[in-house]
Amino acid sequence: MDIQPITPTDYRTIVFFTGAGMSAESGVPTYRGRGGIWAKYNWQEVACEEAFRRNPGKVLEFHALRRQQLTDCQPHQGHSIIGALENSHPDVTIITQNIDGLHQRAGSQRIIELHGSLWRLRCSREGKVYHLSLGEKSPVRCQCGAWLRPDIIWFGDCLIPDVVQRATEIVGRCDLLIAVGTSAVVWPAAGFPQLARDQGAQCIEINPEATEMSFLYHVSHQGSAGEVLPALFPDAITA
């Protein structure tokens, strides 16, 4: 695989747009493709508002199991490289569809979570937010007695307007967007690479498989996050 390294200082504003494939080498299952979460679970039963109203306990159990599985997962070198770049370059932002918190655990801070986080629950009555840490047993009810809802954008939910506005603003002014591990089938997130391309950013895709959006990237690296990111940013490889 012939991968031309990138000099980060050649770019003013860098965006990493990540999906579930970014976490695959950490042992976190993707949603689609072989062994995907939606091949094992029916999202209509565990990942939408209607399922939560119908059977909150089952929905909470599904999310608690995913949090528990994450206790055995560690960020991989690709996460660390992105984290290191944020420290060495003045304007690096991660716009992630992932809810697993692995970018945070790799030290990244400038993160926009388009689809929320497994590590937050909010009261379904008052909206009060509860933050969970790795390994912590998740409560199911708020102190007020109402069910706690995972603070996640489920199928059929609208994204949080402020989150979309911040992501759109940054994608609209970046000069490098690197999409890592997304199938680009869930909107509006899937529209961000096109927005970057339309405003003149250099667009790079990292994915072992071609996607519906591969046509719009200047470069598509058909490889994994853990092998391509170190080759793209050899100077950011942390020990």
Ligand code: APR
């Ligand atoms: N490195 C990079 N990409 C990978 C790797 C890897 N090691 N392994 C798999 N991939 C790619 C797959 O080829 C696929 O294109 O990652 C992509 C994962 O796609 P999805 O499972 O559809 O995940 P994602 O694109 O993040 O899904 C978007 O859908 O279910 C909703 O809200 C959920 O945020 C999620 C959204």
